[in-house]
Amino acid sequence: MKKTFIFTILLSVLIGVCEVKSQIGTRFPSERKVVKDSVTGVDLIFLTSTPAGDSKIYPTHPQWSADGNWLIFRSNRVKGEAMAVNESTGDIIQVTEGGYDGMLTLARKEMRLYYMRKLDVGDMEVVSIDLAKLFADSMTKKLKTKSVYETIHGIVPKAIGNGGDMALDAEENQIYFKTNKEESAKHLAENVSIEPIFGPRNMGAGPGGIASMDLKSGEISHVVSVPFQVGHVQTNPWAANEIIFCWETGGKSPQRTWTVLADGTGLRPLYPESEYEWVTHEAVISKDEVAMAIMGHRPVDFGTENPNESSAANPGQETSWGPSGTREKPTGLAIVNIRTREMRIEGQTESGSGLWHVHGSPDGRWAVGDDFSRTIYLIDRNTKEMKMLSTGHKTTAADHPHPTFSPDGTKIQIQSAMLSEDDRSMNICIVSVPEHWLKRTYDQVFQ
Structure with missing residues (x-):
């Protein structure tokens, strides 16, 4: 009886500790450490450094x-x-x-x-x-x-929602979220043909849609329905009522990038692509610009050898993705202007997969991207000079670095497995733009 009583007390204490640990506002010791990149010499500021399953917000x-x-x-x-x-x-x-x-x-x-x-x-x-x-x-x-x-x-409501993917309007008075197929179909014109799955991941089939919620009243309004699967709903943080989203297939899409206004008008492809272009990982980087990767990860003679092989280190090689992704056509880190619809390719690696996840500074000076090797490259958009900023983040990592610029354009956040003994667990890391690059002056800064 005494042992049972003691065990009950100990169990209660343990449960109490767990409850305290899960309380909002609980503090944890600093893990901050600075590590010098052994290849580039750049200081990497690891804000977390233990194997605790960290991952950053998507770019x-x-x-x-x-x-x-x-x-x-x-x-x-x-x-x-x-x-x-x-x-x-x-x-x-x-x-x-x-x-x-x-x-x-x-x-x-x-x-x-x-x-x-x-x-x-x-x-x-x-x-x-x-x-x-x-x-x-x-x-x-x-x-x-x-x-x-x-x-x-x-x-x-469960009856209309499609997961927790959401974005906040620039005015911060409403959020946008995906709607499920049933709800999306209600708002789709009868003469619109529903898109089937596309590619080997069996994704991309429609319909899909976006709705909004007024954050004061909780009122929900329909924004748009499309005949394909919607993914990566994001907003323009500098322009109210402007939404960017994608046709999600898990790889190459027939038409990846889309934009629409909050009232449902203005629906159009953000960057009209051909079947030879593998467009992916679009991210709004300034009031007028969206960065995206046009992939160059397949050999020019793609399809002649091992056409169905794919891996974490070399994905997207299945023939069912179509003929895109080779360097017979222009590839690289592309930036499209939402207003003028003009696109520029800011840079590309000389070999390998090419740039994969991309971003840029709001002031228009810098662009950044990672590749299949998890190496980070910085691009000066004025001179087109490209610099390897950091490497050694391990291709075995649980996810990709996903470089994302800070609002002031002086530093980049990544997630990295560099410090992990299991070669998978990632940490939150900051990489600064080199000081001598920040001190550069130009006659013109592209914005």
Whole structure:
């Protein structure tokens, strides 16, 4: 009886510890360390450095809090919860409680984090966190219950929603999210032909759609329906009511990039592509520009040898993707102007896969990309000079580096397995633009 009593007490204590550990605002010790890239000599600032299942927000969305001091990221430090790390001090703070689904979405005008959270019935509630209040209370060790920091803006019913992929409008008064096939079909014209699957991943079939939610009233409105699978919904953070999205197939699409306005007008391909172009990983980088990769990862004589072989280190080799992705046509890091519709290729690696995940600085000076080897390349958009910025991030990593510029255009966030003993677990890392590049002056800066 005594042993049972002691065991019960110990169990209660352990449960209590777990509950405290999962509370919003819980702090974790700094892991910040600076590592010099052994090849390029560039300092890599690892804001996390333990194998805790870290991964950054996707490059389509903001990474830094509105004050520029904190980066939000996913982590298994507390399974299913999101974290923030202070770039200067390395302090790590838990910023959600009760889980989240899909995209973590940071506001730029105020210290607020938006996300969706699944309810028991399968509906999704749209939640935001007052980061300023949370960080202040965490620092002073005066944490309150999560309801003090949370605002519930509305519910996306299971009957219309399609996961937690969402984006915040530039005015920060509404969010956009994907709708499921049934809901999307209701708003599609009868004479529109539904697209079938495309490529070996059996993805891409329609219909798909986008809806919006007013963050004050919770009112939901339909934006647009299309005859294909919708993916990577993002907004232009500098232009209200402007949405960018893609035809998602898991690889090459017949027409990858699309744009539409919040009222459903203006639907068009962002960059009209041919069957010979493999366009992917589009990201809004400034008020008028979207960066994207035109892949050059297949041999010119593609299809003559091992046509169906593909791997994590050399993906996209299956013949069912079609004839695109070779360097018989122009490839590289491309930037398209939303207003003029003009496209420029800013650079491309001399060999290998070519640039894969791409981004750029809002001031128009820099572009950045990674390749299949997980090497990071920086491009000066004025001179077209390309520099290997960092390498050694391991092709065995759980994901790709996904380089993303800071709002001030002086540094790049990546995720890296460089420090991982298992060669897979990633950490959050900052790479600065070299000081002598930042000091360059030009007669003209392209914007």
